[in-house]
Amino acid sequence: MSNKECEPEKLWQLIEDQKRIAMDLDRRSASPYRFDHDVRQAWVQAAFASIRSERLRASSKRYARRQLRNVIARAAQSRYPLAKELVEASIGQHRDRWYAGRIFVVLTLSCVFLLLLIGVLVGLTLR
Amino acid sequence: MKQPVDEDLLRRVQRGEHSAFLVLFDRYFPIIERYAARLVQDAESVADLADMTFHQAFRHARRSRGALPRYPAYLFLICRRRAYRSAICHAVPRPSYFRPLRDDCGGAPILEELPLDIILSARRDAVFQSALNGLSLEDREIVHLAFEPDLSREDISAILKQPDANAITERLARAFRRLGDAVLREGRLAPDLQRKVRDRVEQRVRA
Numbered sequence: 001m002s003n004k005e006c007e008p009e010k011l012w013q014l015i016e017d018q019k020r021i022a023m024d025l026d027r028r029s030a031s032p033y034r035f036d037h038d039v040r041q042a043w044v045q046a047a048f049a050s051i052r053s054e055r056l057r058a059s060s061k062r063y064a065r066r067q068l069r070n071v072i073a074r075a076a077q078s079r080y081p082l083a084k085e086l087v088e089a090s091i092g093q094h095r096d097r098w099y100a101g102r103i104f105v106v107l108t109l110s111c112v113f114l115l116l117l118i119g120v121l122v123g124l125t126l127r
Numbered sequence: 128m129k130q131p132v133d134e135d136l137l138r139r140v141q142r143g144e145h146s147a148f149l150v151l152f153d154r155y156f157p158i159i160e161r162y163a164a165r166l167v168q169d170a171e172s173v174a175d176l177a178d179m180t181f182h183q184a185f186r187h188a189r190r191s192r193g194a195l196p197r198y199p200a201y202l203f204l205i206c207r208r209r210a211y212r213s214a215i216c217h218a219v220p221r222p223s224y225f226r227p228l229r230d231d232c233g234g235a236p237i238l239e240e241l242p243l244d245i246i247l248s249a250r251r252d253a254v255f256q257s258a259l260n261g262l263s264l265e266d267r268e269i270v271h272l273a274f275e276p277d278l279s280r281e282d283i284s285a286i287l288k289q290p291d292a293n294a295i296t297e298r299l300a301r302a303f304r305r306l307g308d309a310v311l312r313e314g315r316l317a318p319d320l321q322r323k324v325r326d327r328v329e330q331r332v333r334a
Contacts, residue, residue: 007237008300012273012280015299019276040238043307046246048274050255054161060174061156068152068181072145075189 014044022048130154133198140188148185155199156181158275159206165271166210168260176213180206200282203272207286240327241307258309268303272300 131150139147156177163176183205208258245254259267272283280292289295 008296011238011303015273019274023276029198039241039243041247042243043238043241046251047255047270047303047306050252051259051271051274053252054164060160060177062157064174064178064181065149065152067178068149068185071182071185072148075185100264104290119253 010040011044015039015048017041017049020045022052137188137198140185141190145185145189148188149185151188151198152181155202155277158199158277159202162203162271162275163206164171165259165267166207166264176206176210179209183209191212197282199275199277200286203275203278203282203286207268237304241311245310249291254310254313255306258306258313261309261313262302262305263300266305269295269299269302270306 131147133151133154136147136151136152159171159180160177163173163180167173180202184202187205196204245251248254259270262270269283269287272278272286278286280295284290284292284295287295289298289299
């Protein structure tokens with residue numbers, strides 16, 4: 001098999017190895033130095049380390065946790081938590097359905113009225 | 128102390144012990160937030176997206192889950208759906224789920240041809256992150272997901288709605304080649320090294 005053909009599978013294998021090393025490192029059971037002069041492995045390690053080195057603001061987690069706690073507290077207080085919360089969450093969706101229902105009723109009534117009108121006109125013409 | 132597994136926590140939530148969901152939140156929020164940052168690249172939208180992902184996951188957690196992907200993969204799936212559905216992603220072209228794979232990385236070097244200079248330099252992380260952010264959304268996404276320790280190849284194909292794991296492997300290889308190419312450009316290699324890489328690529332293309 002040529003290099004090009006086996007490249008995708010090899011790449012995946014290298015990434016899997018890298019993920020395993022990272023998980024072992026989390027459990028403090030592995031050495032961080034696993035370079036074996038393989039260019040491919042070195043590149044995968046570098047990409048892995050660089051991607052994971054990206055830092056985000058820590059405050060957003062605290063804020064998100066507080067928001068989620070509020071949602072959980074509301075759900076616990078509510079007698080019918082799921083139904084009530086779903087209505088709150090999808091209020092826009094309900095409004096859309098209500099508009100669609102109203103349009104449907106208006107159209108249906110208009111059609112019935114037109115049919116009645118045509119019937120009356122046809123009846124009058126035939127007389 | 129042994130941590131409770133996701134399925135046990137979800138069962139507790141379904142039984143009415145809602146605060147058990149906070150354990151799942153603490154466990155997965157950082158990785159979902161990082162993924163959201165990869166998708167939308169705007170701090171305000173990232174926070175909203177990660178936040179709403181967990182609100183939706185909590186609502187769903189209280190019902191029976193049925194045949195859904197494993198838990199972390201399910202969170203990634205919710206986050207991805209929300210990102211694509213919401214207006215914050217409108218500026219980015221929406222990738223089609225089953226678009227045929229493009230082979231437009233013919234000129235990009237394969238892994239063995241990449242030089243070690245950049246990855247040994249002090250600017251390595253900045254160069255990689257800048258190169259990754261310069262890739263298309265599809266490439267960024269698959270490279271990011273491939274490096275998530277909690278996700279298997281099957282999980283990734285479920286998140287990206289790909290027919291099987293082989294499609295993921297192929298797509299990842301192409302994305303990684305484009306990443307390598309972008310890193311070379313970002314890293315501004317010395318001209319002689321650049322020439323050497325180009326010669327090797329040309330030799331391979333001719334062969």
